[in-house]
Amino acid sequence: MKLLEGKVALITGATRGIGRGIAQAYAAQGANVAFTYASSAAKAEALEKELAETGITAKGYQSNAGDFDASQDLVTQVVKDFGTVDILINNAGITRDTLLMRMSEEQWDEVMQTNLKSAFNLTKAVLRTMLKARSGSIINMSSVVGVKGNAGQANYAASKAGILGFTKSVALELGSRNIRCNAIAPGFIETEMTDALDADTVQGWREAIPLKRGGTPEDVANACVFLGSDMSTYITGQTLNVDGGMLT
Ligand code: NDP
Numbered sequence: 001m002k003l004l005e006g007k008v009a010l011i012t013g014a015t016r017g018i019g020r021g022i023a024q025a026y027a028a029q030g031a032n033v034a035f036t037y038a039s040s041a042a043k044a045e046a047l048e049k050e051l052a053e054t055g056i057t058a059k060g061y062q063s064n065a066g067d068f069d070a071s072q073d074l075v076t077q078v079v080k081d082f083g084t085v086d087i088l089i090n091n092a093g094i095t096r097d098t099l100l101m102r103m104s105e106e107q108w109d110e111v112m113q114t115n116l117k118s119a120f121n122l123t124k125a126v127l128r129t130m131l132k133a134r135s136g137s138i139i140n141m142s143s144v145v146g147v148k149g150n151a152g153q154a155n156y157a158a159s160k161a162g163i164l165g166f167t168k169s170v171a172l173e174l175g176s177r178n179i180r181c182n183a184i185a186p187g188f189i190e191t192e193m194t195d196a197l198d199a200d201t202v203q204g205w206r207e208a209i210p211l212k213r214g215g216t217p218e219d220v221a222n223a224c225v226f227l228g229s230d231m232s233t234y235i236t237g238q239t240l241n242v243d244g245g246m247l248t
Contacts, residue, residue, distance in 0.1 A: 002030030003229040008082045010075070011035045012065045012122060013092030015043040017191035018141070021217025022089060022224045023051060023058075029225055032057040034078045034085075036092065038064060057082065065092040065118035075125035084133060085126045087228040090119040090163075091141045100154050108155045115159035119166055123181075127174075136179040137228050140167045141220075144187045144243050160185075164239055171237030180236040182227045187243025190214040210245030 009026050013019040014035035023033050033051055037044045037060060044060035051058035059081060063074040078085060093115045096107040119140050130136030145153055146160025163183055170181040188194070188205050194214070206213055223242045226232050241247055 002028075003225055003231065004087075005030035007031045007086040007228070008078075008084050009033050009087040009089065009228060010078055010085050010122070010126065011089040011091055012063075012118065013037065014060070015040040015047060017193060018186065018189060018217045018220050019089075019091040020047060021221040022091060023047060025218065025221035025225050026087075026228070027051040027054045027056050027058065029229070030056065031087070031228070032082055034059050034061065034082055036061050036063045036065060036074065038062070038092070065090070065122060066113035068117075068121045068124075071118070071121035072125045075122070075129070079129055085129050086133070086135070087137045087139070088122055088126045089139045089141070089224060089228070090122055092118055093141060093159075095153070095156050097152050097156065099152055103155060111155040111159050112162075115156065116162045116166070119163055123166075123170060130174075130179050131177055134178050136174075137232075138167075138170060138179065138181040139224055139227050140181070140183045142167070142183045142185045142239060144185050144241060144247050147185055147239070147241070147247060167239070168237045175236055180227075180232070182232075182236060183239040184220060184223050184227070185239050185241045185243065185247075186215060186220050187241070187246040188214045189217060189220060189242075191217060208246075209243070210248065213244065215242060215244060 009031045014023040015037040048058050048060050140163045142163040143160040145157045149157050167183040220242050
């Protein structure tokens with residue numbers, strides 16, 4: 001028996017990196033996967049096909065997670081297409097890094113909207129469905145930076161710290177309805193994005209991590225499988241660091 005057999009998962013931002021890894025792991029565990037993206041239509045189509053080959057139902061939706069109305073419309077459409085939403089993974093996120101001295105209001109607002117308001121938008125949108133089902137698992141993607149802070153990322157760190165407060169509050173409000181809400185705080189995860197970085201810098205980061213390597217999208221995806229599955233039915237309000245021991 002696969003761990004997510006028959007469950008419907010909605011994953012935001014799955015055309016690349018961690019989100020894509022989560023979609024693949026969920027499909028492998030038998031979940032039907034609805035996923036979103038901002039603009040990569042060709043990548044979404046390719047992923048849809050790849051996931052469907054595992055025998056599950058998969059569909060990609062272009063939807064801005066930072067837009068409240070678009071998020072409500074998205075969930076209405078997903079419920080129409082899939083029947084329900086059992087698991088919501090608020091994964092979509094962006095960076096607009098710069099020192100506070102140089103940070104524009106626009107850079108602050110963009111990051112808050114895509115990383116933090118998106119979790120509010122989508123969580124509100126799935127609530128009615130999860131309340132009716134008296135069951136649900138919501139997983140919010142934070143970051144070690146949200147726990148620790150980081151120079152040059154005041155906007156990003158604030159958004160990811162906000163995710164932690166939001167996660168705990170949702171867990172407290174909705175626990176009595178059997179709706180769980182947890183956060184994952186990935187450390188340094190090697191994706192297409194980090195491929196562009198200087199090799200010596202990346203090697204230095206790897207050496208500073210107790211497990212002596214960067215994480216993979218699959219490492220984060222496996223934690224998402226656990227938190228979305230019935231293996232974690234007594235776990236809510238928690239932050240799981242997936243960071244090779246970086247914050248220890
Ligand atoms: P990527 O930049 O590789 O992928 C981001 C995904 O989000 C893409 O699918 C993108 O779609 C989508 N997206 C961006 N903006 C929106 C939006 N407004 N609405 C809907 N979808 C959107 O990111 P990562 O895989 O690296 O990161 C995923 C999450 O993990 C983020 O929340 C990030 O903050 C967090 N994280 C990442 C770490 C890392 O080391 N990589 C470490 C800690 C946390 P499109 O392709 O169309 O642009």
